[in-house]
Amino acid sequence: MESCCSMKGFLTFIVLRLISKKNMSGEEVREEIRKRKGTRPSPGTVYPVLKYLNKSGFIEEIKHKGKIKKYKITKKGKKELNEATKKFCMLFYDMKDDLSRRCY
Amino acid sequence: MESCCSMKGFLTFIVLRLISKKNMSGEEVREEIRKRKGTRPSPGTVYPVLKYLNKSGFIEEIKHKGKIKKYKITKKGKKELNEATKKFCMLFYDMKDDLSRRCY
DNA sequence: TTTCCAATATCGCATATCCGATATAAAAGA
DNA sequence: TCTTTTATATCGGATATGCGATATTGGAAA
DSSP states (O other), rough: OOOSSOOOOOOHHHHHHHHHHHHOOOOHHHHHHHHHHOOOOHHHHHHHHHHHHHHSSSEEEEEOSSSSSSSEEEEHHHHHHHHHHHHHHHGGGGGGHHHHHHHO | OOOOOOOOOOOOHHHHHHHHSSSSEHHHHHHHHHHHHHHOHHHHHHHHHHHHHHHTTTEEOOOOSOOOOOEOOOOOHHHHHHHHHHHHHHHHHGGHHHHHHHHO
């Protein structure tokens, strides 16, 4: 454990959540996470997550021009995200105040 | 990956946060997490986390009667928690609405 | 066409995370 | 005292997580 609260984990949840808000490519996902964490996750981190989400039927490829693949969330993915969000809220219900106060 | 969004991780953060709100023993920590996650984390999960937080100076033992050890957060721990909370908020800033809407 | 670049894909590895099993220790109850 | 129970502690191992390195692929630019 490098320091307290390494904040590792939850990446799959975050990626599904990002794509639910806006259709995204792998690179866009990497960039959005960089904005939030400060560090850009490596390709070896993000693409396997996308592959997993795709194979599970939670996201699907949409029309793309060129080699860029954009993904959108599926109905099944929305259901899954809904469940996951519920769990997240159960776990962190009292983070509400911190989130309201500190993040702008 | 068993299912999407396994919600693994963040345990150290959660434990430090719990103790910051109320002085707690290991068993109390286990019980509080059970309330939130539905499953009671095993001793082999919780006690090493407490040991780590204690050795790092983020929590300290307080007077206990019997064999029960209660911990309280230290000044150093508060600082660490503050930093970690900031990171958490950066990462999940847009969960605010979900937390407000769904958790009661 | 040929070269270069950017997005995607994959593999092996290091580490983190958490659990189950087991041990220890102290108090409570017989 | 002896047994039982409960809280704490520790260890090995299974799995998840994310990274670095590298390959591939298609478009853009020359």
